[in-house]
Amino acid sequence: MEKILVGLKRVVDYNVRVQVKSDGSGVETDGVKMSINPFDEIALEEALRIKERGEASEVIVLSIGATDAQQQLRTGLAMGADRAILVETDASADPLTAARVFKAIIERENIELVILGKQAIDDDNSQTGQMLAAVWGRPQATFASTVSLDGNTARVTREVDIGLETIEIDLPAVITVDLRLNEPRYVKLPDIMKAKKKPLDQLPFADLGIETAPRIKEMKFEPPEGRQRGIMVEDVAGLVTALKDKGLV
């Protein structure tokens, strides 16, 4: 196949404990470390491995957002992507609008396989891949833990609640990846230097002529109700007594 498209979302880093702003208007992101959504790194790693096996010729990374998402695209280029596209918009894209952006790029670039993370760790929506498959009218293989390509089809093993499920899909298609698919490579310094010379196209959102989906309004943010710290017991006998008191054993 010719081209694989991978989405890279800029999100608050996995290790940051997010705080809700005191006025309830959002979460605090000022001065917070930002990274590539961890699932998207796995998606890119898979695309790179497919290319390295000679089963694809080009890997393109795409992000939708403000100018600073260039940092995450540069990291993607340093990992090994061939080129990057930033669809620039100040408003964060909702999943359906993001899906429409992906579809527009797919048509421009003649993409045969799209690999995305199964969810972004900021809004935890887990929608964009499935929505892209719908608007594109193509197969979806979500929560992938193994992917093997065979000509115009792919076999994907999916992580589901009861275990694993294997499906076969015709290409072009959308795959969303789960944690166990692979371990993303580390970026080395020379790769970062090389990445600076790779093409990164910036495309204003308005130029794509996409209809924005009706937005779900975020009215109020609040911290979760915490659980109270309970009692400590000294030994197994104390534990058994405490469980019996609660009628649990």
Added chain:
Amino acid sequence: MSKILVIAEHDGAALNPSTAKCVACAKQVEGAEIDIAVFAASASAVAAEAAQISGVSRVLTAEREENDPAVAAVLAPQIAALASAYSHIFGPSTSFGKDVMPRVAALLGVNQISDVMSVEGPRLFKRPIYAGNAIVTVEAPAESAVVATVRTASYQAADGGNSATIEGTNIAAELPTHTRFIEAQTGQSDRPDLQAAAKVVSGGRALGSEENFELIYKLADKLGAAIGSSRAAVDAGYVPPETQVGQTGQIIAPDLYIAIGISGAIQHITGIKDAGTIVAINKDEEAPIFEVSDIGLVGDLFSIVPELTDALN
């Protein structure tokens, strides 16, 4: 008035408990009329179960060979074809619902509300973001269908005892053949299902090996509990992925959750914070799991767990 269609989750023979939890959520929408849709090759057994759920008006059955077993790309156009008669379409936020519902939403031209944890109004819902570190109240846009997945851990299954009407329906939608089910590999089925279990015993990286997880299995079997795990234990290969509890694994709400050798990263905690009682056993008294546990015991799991298993005779 709200008319809500709940998409049944089933395995072809039995209804998944997630469906009755979706109905419980739908019942929070004031004055809603609730129907359930069962897509299957042969729907009668599942539909009979669904008709017993309280609060349900009708069970619609859509029988087609392609629905056994159905993939999302085949189900979504059928669900979308029924959608015009409804103001809301609900599915569970299990791997089944997470797969199919966004595809339905996109076909209907709307965004989805993922993981509804409470209903604040016909179009107003609360949902968790950032691994449960924040709760956001969201409003669906007026005059478009509300497509939502229900965070099953936030709801108790609606009661039985009903006898709703069962009606067959013919859906003319053309179904794609580009996605084909090959096989399912399910884990051991002699233990309770993690989603439905009243008790869960969960092990973490501190177990140290696949063999040592035997300690967890023995305790779980003594309690009649399901097996859970942390991401670290799964990544280390001690247990299969379907046991993982947390932000990117399963979100559960058992009556009793026993966390053994699990430090309690925020991504794990978000999967258990609706549990009735959390017990933590860990050798590190500073472990964050103790911040959220109802009963904590500091010590060596390799002596505590066998002793506990024996003590429960």
